[in-house]
Amino acid sequence: xxxxxxxxxxxxxxxxxxxxxxxxxxxxxxxxxxxxxxxxxxxxxxxxxxxxxxxxxxxxxxxxxxxxxxxxxxxxxxxxxxxxxxxxxxxxxxxxxxxxxxxxxxxxxxxxxxxxxxxxxxxxxxxxxxxxxxxxxxxxxxxxxxxxxxxxxxxxxxxxxxxxxxxxxxxxxxxxxxxxxxxxxxxxxxxxxxxxxxxxxxxxxxxxxxxxxxxxxxxxxxxxxxxxxxxxxxxxxxxxxxxxxxxxxxxxxxx
Amino acid sequence: xxxxxxxxxxxxxxxxxxxxxxxxxxxxxxxxxxxxxxxxxxxxxxxxxxxxxxxxxxxxxxxxxxxxxxxxxxxxxxxxxxxxxxxxxxxxxxxxxxxxxxxxxxxxxxxxxxxxxxxxxxxxxxxxxxxxxxxxxxxxxxxxxxxxxxxxxxxxxxxxxxxxxxxxxxxxxxxxxxxxxxxxxxxxxxxxxxxxxxxxxxxxxxxxxxxxxxxxxxxxxxxxxxxxxxxxxxxxxxxxxxxxxxxxxxxxxxx
Numbered sequence: 336x337x338x339x340x341x342x343x344x345x346x347x348x349x350x351x352x353x354x355x356x357x358x359x360x361x362x363x364x365x366x367x368x369x370x371x372x373x374x375x376x377x378x379x380x381x382x383x384x385x386x387x388x389x390x391x392x393x394x395x396x397x398x399x400x401x402x403x404x405x406x407x408x409x410x411x412x413x414x415x416x417x418x419x420x421x422x423x424x425x426x427x428x429x430x431x432x433x434x435x436x437x438x439x440x441x442x443x444x445x446x447x448x449x450x451x452x453x454x455x456x457x458x459x460x461x462x463x464x465x466x467x468x469x470x471x472x473x474x475x476x477x478x479x480x481x482x483x484x485x486x487x488x489x490x491x492x493x494x495x496x497x498x499x500x501x502x503x504x505x506x507x508x509x510x511x512x513x514x515x516x517x518x519x520x521x522x523x524x525x526x527x528x529x530x531x532x533x534x535x536x537x538x539x540x541x542x543x544x545x546x547x548x549x550x551x552x553x554x555x556x557x558x559x560x561x562x563x564x565x566x567x568x569x570x571x572x573x574x575x576x577x578x579x580x581x582x583x584x585x586x587x588x589x590x
Numbered sequence: 591x592x593x594x595x596x597x598x599x600x601x602x603x604x605x606x607x608x609x610x611x612x613x614x615x616x617x618x619x620x621x622x623x624x625x626x627x628x629x630x631x632x633x634x635x636x637x638x639x640x641x642x643x644x645x646x647x648x649x650x651x652x653x654x655x656x657x658x659x660x661x662x663x664x665x666x667x668x669x670x671x672x673x674x675x676x677x678x679x680x681x682x683x684x685x686x687x688x689x690x691x692x693x694x695x696x697x698x699x700x701x702x703x704x705x706x707x708x709x710x711x712x713x714x715x716x717x718x719x720x721x722x723x724x725x726x727x728x729x730x731x732x733x734x735x736x737x738x739x740x741x742x743x744x745x746x747x748x749x750x751x752x753x754x755x756x757x758x759x760x761x762x763x764x765x766x767x768x769x770x771x772x773x774x775x776x777x778x779x780x781x782x783x784x785x786x787x788x789x790x791x792x793x794x795x796x797x798x799x800x801x802x803x804x805x806x807x808x809x810x811x812x813x814x815x816x817x818x819x820x821x822x823x824x825x826x827x828x829x830x831x832x833x834x835x836x837x838x839x840x841x842x843x844x845x
Contacts, residue, residue, distance in 0.1 A: 380678025423635025435713035458690035
């Protein structure tokens with residue numbers, strides 16, 4: 336299985352602390368060594384890094400750990416191959432354009448017998464069940480809405496689509512269009528919302544602490560979603576099986 | 591105006607020498623400082639790096655200069671903004687998927703009054719004339735071919751499309767689907783084909799030489815296409831205005 340990390344914020348925020356802990360699971364505290372990737376929205380643009388090595392010792396992961404890329408929406412993934420060979424085209428997250436925006440998707444899990452017909456214009460490049468599911472989701476979003484829908488409408492459609500895919504296996508996923516982060520849990524996703532007053536956090540996977548109060552402004556709001564909690568001293572909440580959580584401006588939306 | 595660099599090879603090849611010279615034009619030997627980008631095909635997958643700073647001192651460009659990413663098809667671009675603001679979404683190259691393959695496109699030039707209707711499913715995310723032209727090219731490719739066309743058919747269609755766009759301004763572009771590199775010249779594109787016996791080359795933009803004989807096997811073939819020649823001692827050839835050159839397996843195809 337794989338692991339997921341997502342971040343949604345109300346101001347461009349540096350993900351290096353969370354990514355440092357997360358990347359340890361790709362070879363040191365975990366065995367997710369069959370590739371990794373991370374996508375950062377910057378306005379409408381996306382920086383997309385994928386690598387088929389281990390995130391724990393990848394030169395590109397070193398860059399991410401050292402170069403403060405500030406973003407309002409980030410999705411990262413470390414892969415342990417279940418379907419598809421170890422090659423760049425199979426590394427998550429995947430990126431496609433819909434309605435003049437980039438959409439980024441990463442999946443943790445395994446889908447059995449889910450190969451719906453792709454009759455519109457999104458086709459997988461690699462071999463994974465995950466990319467096939469992403470292409471189908473975009474196809475169905477595009478078919479379901481004549482114009483560009485708002486967040487509530489998108490969420491309604493995504494909830495229906497997730498319910499159709501989820502019975503085929505394990506379907507934890509993160510999806511973002513640069514504005515909203517959707518997180519769907521099938522077995523394991525946890526989240527935290529950080530806001531004023533900010534405190535200290537200590538990583539579970541590495542001997543590293545940070546005092547967010549030193550790095551934030553009082554109005555900052557940051558939500559982090561991850562397969563297993565990243566820090567030892569914060570109140571992470573688990574999503575229930577079948578739950579689709581929606582994050583915008585660093586806050587969970589009760590939609 | 592911007593500058594373009596492309597490489598097409600018959601074996602995965604390291605572009606660091608060429609990129610080092612090229613990146614000097616983004617701030618040192620040239621004023622192309624409004625962003626840059628590079629895309630590397632690796633099999634069907636793509637590594638895509640974009641940055642809105644100057645390539646000459648970007649940490650991501652440092653990574654590219656230091657980390658040997660071997661690829662059979664590379665497209666790079668350094669930008670001097672003519673249309674669209676300086677932001678990540680406006681940085682070339684652009685990437686889209688068509689027929690289950692990624693397509694990468696970069697443009698040097700300026701198109702006036704070229705905003706054809708995009709009635710299919712490719713929409714620009716940024717504001718540039720270039721991305722609009724790329725979306726239109728993919729739309730027209732998709733409409734022109736019921737199945738996946740071969741290289742000759744693709745080239746015929748691309749030649750017609752380029753002829754329809756070119757009258758609107760300056761339209762030097764590079765396009766690749768990971769198999770073939772197409773290079774269209776409007777004002778300035780030069781190329782070289784390197785093959786056995788390999789010799790030494792010296793960069794025009796930096797005091798740096800390389801002896802390709804030390805780094806290659808006898809069967810290697812590499813074609814490099816660039817706005818202005820990168821080395822001082824090799825026989826670069828200029829493409830004629832209106833010419834669409836096709837490179838595959840490191841060799842120009844006479845199609």
